[in-house]
Amino acid sequence: QKEVEQDPGPLSVPEGAIVSLNCTYSNSAFQYFMWYRQYSRKGPELLMYTYSSGNKEDGRFTAQVDKSSKYISLFIRDSQPSDSATYLCAMAKTAGNKLTFGGGTRVLVKP
Amino acid sequence: GAVVSQHPSWVICKSGTSVKIECRSLDFQATTMFWYRQFPKQSLMLMATSNEGSKATYEQGVEKDKFLINHASLTLSTLTVTSAHPEDSSFYICSAGDPAGARLNEQFFGPGTRLTVL
Numbered sequence: 001q002k003e004v005e006q007d008p009g010p011l012s013v014p015e016g017a018i019v020s021l022n023c024t025y026s027n028s029a030f031q032y033f034m035w036y037r038q039y040s041r042k043g044p045e046l047l048m049y050t051y052s053s054g055n056k057e058d059g060r061f062t063a064q065v066d067k068s069s070k071y072i073s074l075f076i077r078d079s080q081p082s083d084s085a086t087y088l089c090a091m092a093k094t095a096g097n098k099l100t101f102g103g104g105t106r107v108l109v110k111p
Numbered sequence: 112g113a114v115v116s117q118h119p120s121w122v123i124c125k126s127g128t129s130v131k132i133e134c135r136s137l138d139f140q141a142t143t144m145f146w147y148r149q150f151p152k153q154s155l156m157l158m159a160t161s162n163e164g165s166k167a168t169y170e171q172g173v174e175k176d177k178f179l180i181n182h183a184s185l186t187l188s189t190l191t192v193t194s195a196h197p198e199d200s201s202f203y204i205c206s207a208g209d210p211a212g213a214r215l216n217e218q219f220f221g222p223g224t225r226l227t228v229l
Contacts, residue, residue, distance in 0.1 A: 032216040043220035092216040103154045
């Protein structure tokens with residue numbers, strides 16, 4: 001069993017819809033949670049960064065962390081075709097530690 | 112955010128040759144850089160952690176004599192794929208953390224290097 005599980009998709013939504021992504025994890029030691037967006041043949045780009053449990057909002061993006069359930073989510077409101085990409089969740093246990101990535105979810109936003 | 116560059120962006124080489132990939136932090140000093148490998152439609156696989164002034168820490172299953180890592184300065188780490196073979200063809204991505212940054216564990220990724228071994 002992988003430490004971090006993420007549905008590979010693809011997740012196809014119409015333009016303007018809400019995109020809902022999530023990851024589950026097994027190790028309760030994870031404290032730092034991140035979401036990255038990766039376009040084809042490019043490096044990942046950080047979207048959201050959260051420490052411990054709670055919600056965080058940044059523009060059209062909302063990240064949620066539920067440590068009791070070992071479950072994190074990313075919501076994208078008013079989705080655009082330019083949001084079509086692979087979204088990766090990542091986690092770290094302590095400061096300066098390496099990241100453990102989920103497998104990534106491919107998202108397609110259709111005009 | 113901080114900027115990380117990689118060079119070259121793509122490289123094609125013959126089997127048996129060695130290829131060097133550079134990773135630079137352009138506007139911050141990175142004491143630690145990470146090297147990842149990514150196969151098509153798969154996630155990033157951490158290969159090694161590169162520490163400035165000391166030996167790299169390799170993940171289990173990664174051959175350190177095959178993938179040589181040198182972190183010569185606070186802004187430069189290099190990955191050399193020695194005696195490359197077609198199975199080494201992949202997308203190699205580096206990342207760096209900014210120790211002076213406000214967010215711990217935040218890593219900035221380079222644009223990646225696509226290696227094709229013929």
